[in-house]
Amino acid sequence: MKKLGAAILGLMFITSAASAQQRVLDKVVAVVGNGIILQSNIESDYARYIYEAGANGLPPDMKCQLLQHQLTQKLLAQQAVIDSVTVKDEDVDFEVDRRMRIMKQRAGGQEKLEAFLKRSTIQYQDEIRPDIREMLTAQRMQQKITERVNVSPQDVKHFYDAIAKDSLPVYSKEVEVGEIVFTPALSKEEKQEYKDKLEAIRQRVKNGEDFGKLARVYSQDAASAVDGGDVGFFDRAQMVKEFTAAAFKMKAGELSQVIETDFGFHLIQVIERRGEQVHARHILIMPSITESSLDRSKSKADSVFKQLIGNKKIDFSNAAAFYSDSKETKFNGGMMLNAQNVNARTTYIPTELLDPQVALVVDTMKVGQISKPVLITSQDGHKSYKLLYLKSVTDAHKANLDQDFPKLKELAFENKINRTVSQWFEKKRKDTYIRIDAEFQTCNSLKDWVTTTTAQAKP
Incomplete structure (x- = not known):
């Protein structure tokens, strides 16, 4: 084989x-x-x-x-x-x-x-x-x-009217779900052992050991480790800001200090500069979440839940903007977006597209309800606590202009493009x-x- x-x-x-x-x-x-x-x-x-x-x-x-x-x-x-x-x-x-x-x-x-x-x-x-x-x-x-x-509302109506009624798309059950995410954060002391580990590798490179070989052994970025940590060329918009800031200050052959990003700790070596692009390689060490950090995250989630349920002085949208650690949803009132319909930025999500862990909780909730803190494990193994909010439920139905105008507008636009x-x-x-x-x-x-x-x- x-x-x-x-x-x-x-x-x-x-x-x-x-x-x-x-x-x-x-x-x-x-x-x-x-x-x-x-x-x-x-x-x-x-x-x-x-x-x-x-x-x-x-x-x-x-x-x-x-x-x-x-x-x-x-x-x-x-x-x-x-x-x-x-x-x-x-x-x-x-x-x-x-x-x-x-x-x-x-x-x-x-x-x-x-x-x-x-x-x-x-x-x-x-x-x-x-x-x-x-x-x-x-x-x-x-x-x-x-x-x-482009398509006007009239274009959308003409497109909809031209579809035979028995050929109208059928949309499955959809929900609008909000989240406030509490990501476990390590204390300064908990982080130090990982920084020390990468600093020791940095010293080995400075003493003459091959960066690529060390990356293959120690880097936890699986995609680049196999190639000696090589991440190829990138511009200023393609990497997280801390990584970019360090790489674009360096000359070819230079070695960075230990850099911290949301992904962990990086050691960067620039290979080549070409205009507004940098070719670099890195070694990534990702800290492991501790039970203490999970407990701290849970405690914070409990506190926010009590605020939302108790005195009603803060609503879910404002709480998400203030407390959530999710960059994707915190500035959207905490509302999740349909990953299959990113261009339309719709908050209506078919239940089959929800994370199964989220779907299991939402299925037991009533519209307008906020869940207690739920421990969610992402596909890459990262754990976080979430407060979930069920804003609306739309049952399965045939497409109609009143409920599905954004979806029909997208279909009409694609049709006109084609x-x-x-x-x-x-x-x-x-x-x-x-x-x-x-x-x-x-x-x-x-x-x-x-x-x-x-x-x-x-x-």
Whole structure:
């Protein structure tokens, strides 16, 4: 099983940027304007999907879909040249670096990845950079095509009225739930042992030991530890402020003091500076919550609960803003947001999307009720006490304008976006020379793409 996984992983990393000899043996499967799409482009994407979903999880026309995706990307990228739509070098660098970090993590480190690739990661990055640039350019061009799309209340009503009544979406039971989170905090004395541990590692680096080797052994950031603590390039907005502040003050090769963030304690070493981006590696030590800190958290939660239930001098929204440790909800009146509908920022959450621990408590509550402190364990194992507030319950129902206007507005917007893009492609396909290899001309999804009949033609 391991050998099969390695073979698929290796195949996943093959790209159209192959060696000259491979290109001679490659095949052009489509011509779009002044661009070409190679068989190897399709095969590498197909291998990646097999790796992620398994061969049985792919639709039978997957290669047709992949070619259609690349055709659309080529059209958008070529229009971007005409409209002077560009992407910054640092955006390309960031995306290349992001992909490389994922690949290194999956492969088990840089050395194993290079063994799969049969080339250095630096060489591979240079090979995929043109494809990444084209992808980002196409995305930017599509954003330009749809940037003026909006929907009015009248548009939403027309969209709703056009849906057959027996085809209206059915929404499951939804709730609005607020939270006040009390995260256990270590005392200064409790933190010191972890700071001392990282300080000892810092001294070992200063004395000549390899930072990367120490990161692999001691860092508790699983994503970067396997790669010697390397977190790749990042800008000022991508890391927590304490980490960013330290990294952007340093020169290449410098070693930081021990830095504290919400994640724990970090030792940072800058590898490279490039404009407004820094390439760094770090060692993370995460303090363990003590029973004493949990007790302190519980005591604070009990106190706030008594205030809310007792004298009524403070309401839940204000209490959340003042006491909650959750950065996601404290400035939203404590209300949780639907994670699957972040753009709409809706507080209506289908019960099946709630944390099962929260759902178990909410199921026993009445609307308007506040729970006693509940101990919740997150997916990453962190514990906190929460006060939960059930603001409303909406039973399962067919969509209607009164209850579901925000959801219907989002559906209407997506529909208008899709129609705008489809109309653009329909016009652009007619104005662009497109040739598709006979192997793919049987694809239903590609029938409207051929502008020249070339079933027997050889590219």
